[in-house]
Amino acid sequence: MGQSHSFLQRVHGKVTTRDRMQLFRQKPVTIWLTGLSAAGKSTIAFQLEEQLLSLGHACYVLDGDNIRHGLACDLTFDKKDRRENIRRVAHVAQLMNDAGLIVITALISPMREDRAMARDIVGPGKFVETYLSASVEACAHRDPKGLYAKARAGEITSFTGISAPYEAPDDPELKIDTAMETPAESVAKILAYLHDNGLADPGQAECS
Numbered sequence: 275m276g277q278s279h280s281f282l283q284r285v286h287g288k289v290t291t292r293d294r295m296q297l298f299r300q301k302p303v304t305i306w307l308t309g310l311s312a313a314g315k316s317t318i319a320f321q322l323e324e325q326l327l328s329l330g331h332a333c334y335v336l337d338g339d340n341i342r343h344g345l346a347c348d349l350t351f352d353k354k355d356r357r358e359n360i361r362r363v364a365h366v367a368q369l370m371n372d373a374g375l376i377v378i379t380a381l382i383s384p385m386r387e388d389r390a391m392a393r394d395i396v397g398p399g400k401f402v403e404t405y406l407s408a409s410v411e412a413c414a415h416r417d418p419k420g421l422y423a424k425a426r427a428g429e430i431t432s433f434t435g436i437s438a439p440y441e442a443p444d445d446p447e448l449k450i451d452t453a454m455e456t457p458a459e460s461v462a463k464i465l466a467y468l469h470d471n472g473l474a475d476p477g478q479a480e481c482s
Contacts, residue, residue: 294374298332301473302371304364304396305378305464308389308443309406310435311421312413314452314460315380318406321461322378331474333376336363341381351432357388364392371400376474384440402473403446404464410435412453 295301305322307315319335326333338359342349345362349355360383367377383389393401413435414422425433432438443449448467450460468474 291372291374294372298374300331300374300376302374303376303400303402303468303473304367304371305376305402305404305468306367306383306389306392306396307378307380307404307406308383308446309408309452310410310413310440311382311433312417312419313406313408314457315382315406317457318452318460318464319378319380321457322464325461325465326376326474329474331376332374333378334370336367336370336377336379336381338363338379338381351438353385356384357391360388360392361395364395367392368396368400371396382434382440384434384438386441386443389443402448402467403443404448404450405443405446406450406452406460407442408451408453 291302307319309315316337316339319337323333323335341359341363345366346359349359360381363379363381367379370377383392389403393403410422417423421430421433422436424430425436430437434440448464450463452460455463465474
């Protein structure tokens, strides 16, 4: 039998999220990049991080491949473990937001219900679902790892877009066609959204 957690209680220090927001002069948010493999998630995530840092923002990328080397190294790519991977990443993002940081995640996160779970964990007003909408054909054409060819040859099972489904977001905060735009153009669109919504404007973030 598993050990009961009923004796656990949340504890709180004297430093609040508002205190951290005032320190960093920004509103913490999670920019959740979703899309097929080779849609440009990692490239855009790290370029966005670089741009935000140059603007004076404290931020960090949670990249799917990197997560699989540590936090989720015990998980497979079946549906249940994919969901658990997203749950873990969402909780880390929420903690980092609580610390005052802007978080950028780069995960395929193929199922709508799993992304909805991530949104609930991160919290209202802090989750910016950003759909990189390049098609399977476009992603397979640019695929730097040769994964699509291996998936089509049956060498990789449960590969999103080939042997496993991808459910496109119904109403994301942002939709970007990375097959038609450069990474720099995609990053500029995300920065414009953050600026327009008061989330990335150094020295002017309202901490209310």
